[in-house]
Amino acid sequence: MSHEIEPISDPGLPDHVHRAADTNPVAEKKAERQVAILFLLSALGTILFIASYIFIPTTEFIFLPVMGTTNAHELFLGLGLALALLFMGLGAVHWAKTLMPDEEVIAERHEFRSEESDREDFVATVKERAAAAGLGRRSLIKRTLGLSGGLLAASPLLLLRDLGPLPKNQLQTTSWETGTRLVTDPGNRAIKPSDLEVGAVAQVLPQLLPGEERTLNNIGKDAVLLIRLRPEEFELSPERLSWTYEGIIAFSKICSHMGCAVALYEQQTKHLLCPCHQSTFDVPRAAKVIFGPAARPLPQLAITIDSEGYLVAQKPFTEPVGPSFWERSS
Numbered sequence: 001m002s003h004e005i006e007p008i009s010d011p012g013l014p015d016h017v018h019r020a021a022d023t024n025p026v027a028e029k030k031a032e033r034q035v036a037i038l039f040l041l042s043a044l045g046t047i048l049f050i051a052s053y054i055f056i057p058t059t060e061f062i063f064l065p066v067m068g069t070t071n072a073h074e075l076f077l078g079l080g081l082a083l084a085l086l087f088m089g090l091g092a093v094h095w096a097k098t099l100m101p102d103e104e105v106i107a108e109r110h111e112f113r114s115e116e117s118d119r120e121d122f123v124a125t126v127k128e129r130a131a132a133a134g135l136g137r138r139s140l141i142k143r144t145l146g147l148s149g150g151l152l153a154a155s156p157l158l159l160l161r162d163l164g165p166l167p168k169n170q171l172q173t174t175s176w177e178t179g180t181r182l183v184t185d186p187g188n189r190a191i192k193p194s195d196l197e198v199g200a201v202a203q204v205l206p207q208l209l210p211g212e213e214r215t216l217n218n219i220g221k222d223a224v225l226l227i228r229l230r231p232e233e234f235e236l237s238p239e240r241l242s243w244t245y246e247g248i249i250a251f252s253k254i255c256s257h258m259g260c261a262v263a264l265y266e267q268q269t270k271h272l273l274c275p276c277h278q279s280t281f282d283v284p285r286a287a288k289v290i291f292g293p294a295a296r297p298l299p300q301l302a303i304t305i306d307s308e309g310y311l312v313a314q315k316p317f318t319e320p321v322g323p324s325f326w327e328r329s330s
Helices: 025-055 072-098 116-132 139-163 216-222 238-242
Strands: 060-064 068-071 182-184 201-206 224-228 248-252 264-266 271-273 280-282 288-291 303-305 311-313
Touching: 025 072, 025 139, 072 139, 182 311, 201 216, 248 303
Parallel strands: none
Antiparallel strands: 060 068, 182 201, 201 224, 224 248, 264 271, 271 280, 280 288, 303 311
């Protein structure tokens, strides 16, 4: 037994009260200008956000005596974004309450279907409501909304600056140059071959030129391990053997897997070990990987001595140091 639902003739809604903008063209124009002003204020808030991010330095300044010392950069970033969102919301609410249609509509329940006629009716309804809302004829609101919304949507792109500048070729090069002396770290003392006994290990950095200062970025790339073996213990190609000096061989200390410091040397096995993921490198065979996830040997620095007998670099590293990346996966 089925029961038909009779259409509701009186839903109990109060009598509709027309707004001033519905009947008075002057009030309608005034409301339109008010909405546009709110959207413009939102756009100004976004401009304040952008200007604060780019032009205000992150230094302290006195803003108001009652507030004491505050940070202008952070203050105006927050104010700009807050004002942009506030006036965008106020403009949308004022537009809806004063200009958009407010007739009560009763929608009868029906079965959900996807017939072609329903699709056509939906498209027609959307076009009709868009026209009733004034999207087509209220060009002032449309332009100011587009300006405000566009600026607000684009503003998060500024935050990409926080990722820092592009590395360019910084990942490819180090501070090692031809003739650069090897100095102890710590100590900053130049090294002669006689300073290292067989089995000894020393961490070295490139000697600074007058006026230069070490940076953490350079230290992270430039660290090198010196290891002294007996010359007959090497299993190297003639070229790689020429990069050593009297049994002293030099490798980048930065693991080729994830960039950890290769800090452990087993004198008996002549293996270098990375403590992070246990990558193991065979020193006599040019730091060939014999265990662990590292994909390539540690880069070798060619060394020799200068006229005063101090160890120096023959030339820069012939390959990038540090972890493998997409341009250098093996």
